[in-house]
Amino acid sequence: MHAWKNPEHELAAGAIARRLGFRQISLSHQASPLIKYLPRLETAVLDAYLSPPLRRYVEQVAAALPADCKLEFMQSNGGLVAADDFQGKDSVLSGPAGGLVGMIKVGRAAGADRLIGFDMGGTSTDVSLYAGELERQAETTVAGCRVRVPMLAVHTVAAGGGSVLHFDASRLTVGPDSAASLPGPKSYRHGGPLTVTDANLFLGRIQADHFPTVFGPEGNLPLDGASVRLAFAALTDRVNRELGLDYTPERLAEGFLDIAVENMADAVRHITLERGVNPADFSLVCFGGAGGQLACRVAASLGIGQVLVSPFAAVLSAYGIGLAERRELRQTAVEIPLADCDLPATEPGTEQRALLRYDGSDTTLAVPLADPETMAAAFHRLHAQRFGFADPARPLVCAAIETETVTGGGAAVAQAVATAARPPESARMYMAGHWQDVPLHRRADLIAGQRIVGPALIVEAGSCTVVDPGWSAELSARGDLLLNSDQALHRLPDLSRPDPTWLTLFNRRFMSIAEDMGRVLQMTARSVNIRERLDFSCALFDREGELIANAPHIPVHLGSMGDSVKAIRSRFADLAPGDAYLINSPYHGGTHLPDITVVRPVFAPDGGALRYFTAARAHHADVGGIAPGSMPAASTRIDQEGCLSEGLRIVAGGRFLEVAVRDWLNSAPP
Secondary structure (H helix, E strand, C coil): CEEECCHHHHHHHHHHHHHHCCCCCEEECCCCHHHHCHHHHHHHHHHHHHHHHHHHHHHHHHHCCCCCCCCEEECCCCCEEEHHHCCHHHCCCHHHHHHHHHHHHHHHHCCCCCEEEEEECCCCEEEEEECCCCCEECCEEECCEEECCCEECEEEECCCCCEEEEECCCCEEEEEEECCCCCCCHHHCCCCCCEHHHHHHHCCCCCHHHCCCCECCCCCECCCHHHHHHHHHHHHHHHHHHHCCCCCHHHHHHHHHHHHHHHHHHHHHHHHHCCCCCHHHCEEEEECCCHHHHHHHHHHHHCCCEEEECCCHHHHHHHHHHHCCEEEEEEEEEEEEHHHCCCCCCCCCEEEEEEEEECCCCCCEEEECCCHHHHHHHHHHHHHHHHCCCCCCCCEEEEEEEEEEEECCCCCCCCCCECCCCCCEEEEEEECCEEEEEEEEEHHHCECCCEEECCEEEECCCCEEEECCCEEEEECCCCCEEEEECCCCCCCCCCCCCCHHHHHHHHHHHHHHHHHHHHHHHHHCCCHHHHCCCCEEEEEEECCCCEEEECCCCHHHHHHHHHHHHHHHHHCCCCCCCCEEEECCHHHCCCCCCEEEEEEEEECCCCCCEEEEEEEEEECCCCCCCCCCCCCCCCCCHHHCCCCCCCEEEEECCEECHHHHHHHHCCCCC
């Protein structure tokens, strides 16, 4: 591996080399100004690491095919490319990209154009969003490496059929570790741990009689339901003994599934809320071998009323690659004020977009190429949707022009359906707190328009779909299975006693709020301290100011932030919806004066009782004082460090009090 001779660059190169397994770094005698762009360096190194073995693989595949065969490969940006042009940097997320393309093809063929992809496999779950155009990210972190190439926006969480079930003496958890394919889940007969797949099998959501007999040492046995029952019974005894509860094994398994569903639903919230859209406005396209087992529950958790299960759901990633277009994507750096742009006319047969950002921000948004006024209006609308605000008076910068050429591609085909319905079988399944007999349908025996009311099971060669109570399923003329929510049933917590399931569920939901706060703060910040150094923290507090959940930000902020919240609560007796407050006093929970905390009270939906507080603390480069920076050595009074506040209302009823903030910033003594 090669790096330029510079202490900072050597450290960066060393970190990358260790991450990628290099044992030697060569250093030149001249520094390059380009080395400061670390993501580009990491991308180049990653490409150099991946491309040689990938090239050998491509050559092996090509050699095994007829000479006149046209060979193309899927890229992370969602398009096919000729074998000779396939590079390592473009292959990192090619599999999930194929799933996203397949999801779009089958969803649009079914008449839906606002789609959420839900791809649940054995180790992880991939979620994606389609609202009329492909969502791409200019920079992505994969396995700790920052890759700066356009990739489809696919979010992955460690929650799949093989996710291991744990009890840590106080709460239940699912994953992030996986049983993988070997040893696999407990039911695979290789001595593996209890997993999500085992919970589904135990509760009848998977029927062993309709599952391939490929398990055990010889690969010829069915799933082992007996060992799963014994393992759940033993774990239930432990939970009841240590917590003084009266769980049944079924209730314990249900609790684990609730947690797995919450992990997957949280991933969907991440990709939708990050873009300012409501998941309830979309259809959930379920695929992957395990997706159908929990699709209704994930959708119900998100308020989604329709689930689409394609006849190709079990192999949709491969199917999507087969239908993908050939795409050539090029970006040209511009970096000039939008008002000064003399942009080229749109070329026929291409899709052209401008990547715009606010001056001083690094967060770019893509808008269709047009005149500057039209693009500015589109940018402000998109920014308000995604981040909750827009600043039309702030100058815009055109960071780059993106040109995409699209050719070829195919459409999803219809699947033949049966012409005569056959009566269902019966299966035992645990639902709504008790065991019951439910109809079990073979998908191949369903006819177009046939409606199945849940609870029910629909089995096929590659997967199984569970129709939960409150849901119904109908087969379309194209062979798609459409699941609709009639009145989805939700389990509610029993507040009279501790429950390890709900402890985990609420922990995850509260953590998700704090994490989303941090993501939005980072993406909307102008300050390098916040945007790049990540010198900020976000947390959620109860109405008394006690910490509920904090994102994994900076510990020194979080340890004292609760005192700042309590100080605001005590100082202001007239807290009201839509208000926000500023505080940075070290005598009231602050750290040093540049760390400014913004506290916001959260009230009941009707504007009545105070329920929570949210707070964010971030480092500001300069808040006045006798010298730049923090804690000047010659200071004898705290106000010589800068502006000091024990509590200042900065937003009233949703209106920013700019004059009050400016007066405070000018209040520090000279």
